[in-house]
Amino acid sequence: MCELLGMSASVPTDICFSFTGLTERGGVTGPHTDGWGIVFYEDxxxxxxxxxxxxxRSRIAELVKQYPIHSRIVISHIRQANVGAVxxxxxHxxxxxxWGKPWTFAHNGQMKEYQYLxxxxxxxxxxxxxxAFCNLLNRIRASFVQGPTACRELWPMILAFCQECQSEGVFNMLLSQGDFLFCFCSNNLYRYTRRTRQQKELLKDVQMEVDLNGITGHCTTVSVVATQPLTESELWQKMQPGEAVVFKDGDIVWHHLPD
Amino acid sequence: MCELLGMSASVPTDICFSFTGLTERGGVTGPHTDGWGIVFYEDxxxxxxxxxxxxxRSRIAELVKQYPIHSRIVISHIRQANVGAVxxxxxHxxxxxxWGKPWTFAHNGQMKEYQYLxxxxxxxxxxxxxxAFCNLLNRIRASFVQGPTACRELWPMILAFCQECQSEGVFNMLLSQGDFLFCFCSNNLYRYTRRTRQQKELLKDVQMEVDLNGITGHCTTVSVVATQPLTESELWQKMQPGEAVVFKDGDIVWHHLPD
Structure with missing residues (x-):
């Protein structure tokens, strides 16, 4: 299993704080030692x-932890290899x-018999x-030759795809093209949305207190999605199996709850 | 105008040395202050x-200069914006x-009336x-539905594309998909190939001596292509306008000289 981290925010926000917690799982407090990646959207x-x-242990991760890159959407992943070599x-x-946008995808789970079409x-x-990512994009492109007129036209199709993948194994997934963050929970995904400034937050994995005023600046909406809660003090909400949420500018713009 | 740097090597080799010289041009010894990028191929x-x-001034460039990433193919670019905002x-x-390969492209020059098809x-x-990169890939894909049986089938088509671009302006270009490095000289590109170990090399822009034994390890073939020579002591060869060279594992595998 791997660990996912996603962020959607109303103003460019740095994720150093959450990423620091995540990277501790990559070999210190967790077993995910088979690489990691992070994608920041900017303009x-x-x-x-x-x-x-x-x-x-990565010097590149060390830089990312210390270098505040301000972004509205971030997707990150640390890996514990099951299918595919290190x-x-x-x-991820x-x-x-x-359609002239950079799409980004990260997955937690395993689908043993999964086939690329x-x-x-x-x-x-x-x-x-x-x-799975390639299958999804090929299906999206085949359905909307010129691209959809509005992003929301995509949600039912992406959800149906996630449900198919879930039927083949475990498929916790984050997807973005720079405007929205699509999150699907197969069995393990937590989310929280922070709408106002808070004074201090205790990072769970490294026992470090951080003043959030200095991190996100003035009042903002920031939503974070992760495989495990990254902080103690925030109210993380466990997503249900089959639940899908789409964030834009930190807010939920589409929400699917399983029957 | 911008500055290009490309490398093709017989064994994974780090490019810290050449990249250090290049980055000095990005705001210290040169005017190219509008961003930079580098792509390393690994497995x-x-x-x-x-x-x-x-x-x-980039902290990320600082990391790349100090962190020896070993690669057989590298493409880098520092930018002085003409078309398109910073x-x-x-x-680049x-x-x-x-076709399941990551293609990388960097360009130096300007084509004022260039049209995307x-x-x-x-x-x-x-x-x-x-x-131009998108037009090139669309043309390549349309011509080889399943991909070419051998890379060399691609060279005449890529060359013809470069010649068309050259007729519309200045088109010095580097292209790779991880196996080969295709280089086209429109008006300004230098190359050198180093086949054996050398003791010391003086980096032109920062007056720094470096022991190359420690950099490339045992005997290797390393070819470097750049807009301007990056070192004093090496014998850089100025490419001719219209000249195209394809490197694989540091060696020239295809060479086109203009009539």
Missing amino acids: GGTREFRDWLPSS SLVNT PFTREL PGGFQPIGTTDSEA | GGTREFRDWLPSS SLVNT PFTREL PGGFQPIGTTDSEA
Whole structure:
């Protein structure tokens, strides 16, 4: 199993704080030692960092923890390999351009018999995750030749895809193209939304107190999604199996709860 | 104008030395202050770093200069904006997946009236360079539905594309998909190939002596291509306008000289 981290915010916000907690899981407080990656959206483009070294020992992760990159959407992943060797090609998040936007995808779980269906987008590595990402993008592109007129037209299709994947194994997933953050919970995903400034937050994995005023600046809406709660003091909400949430600018713009 | 740097090597080799010289041009010894990027190929995957800050002031560039990432193919670019704002989306190198390989492209020059022709690959930013990259990949994909049986089938088509671009302006270009490094000289590109160990090399921009034994290890073939020679002591060869060279494992595997 791996660990996911996603953020959607109303103003460009840095994720150093949450990422620091996540990277501790990559070899210090957790067993996820098979690489990590993070993608930041900035003005429609992306900046990515990845390493096949454990995040707790990676010099690149050290930089990301200390360097405040301000972004409205971030997707990060630390890996414990099951399908696919430890290698850069198998390191999430995966990215592809579709309709002139950089799409980013990260997955937690395993689908043992998962099949890639040949199409325009092809996997570079050997994970079930990247195969699923390519299948999803090929399906989206085939359904909307010129792109949808509004992003919300995509949600039912992406949800249906996630449900299919869930029927083949475990499929906790984060997806973005720079405007929205789509999150699907198969069995293990927590979320919280912070609407106002808070004074202090205790980071669970490293017992570090951080003044959030200095991090997000003035009042903002910031939503964070993670495999496990990253802080003690915040009220993390466990998502239900089959639940899907779409965030835009930190707020929920679409929500599916299973029957 | 911008500055290009490319490397092809017979064994995974770090480029800290050449990159250090390049980044000095990004705001210290040169005027290229509008961002920079670098893509390293490792085991078929890529690792990229980019910033819209000048390379001479970028903390990310500082890490890349000090952190020896071993790669057989590297493409880097520092930018002086002409077409397209200073932004991450307009920062070279550009990357796209085609046939399950990560393709990387960087361009030096300007084509004022250049047109993007709608196709599957679409630009994310607003540069003439990314438009040309997308046009090139769309043409390649349309010509080889399943991919070519051998890479060399691609060279005449890529060369013809470069010649067309050259007729529209200045088009010095580096392209790779992890196996080969394709280099086209429109008006300004230097190359050298080093086949044996050398004792010392004087970096032109920072007056620093470096022991190359410690950098490339035992005997290797390393070819470097750059807009301007990066070292004093090496014998850099100025490429001719219209000249194209393809490197694989540091050696030239295809060479086109203009009539």
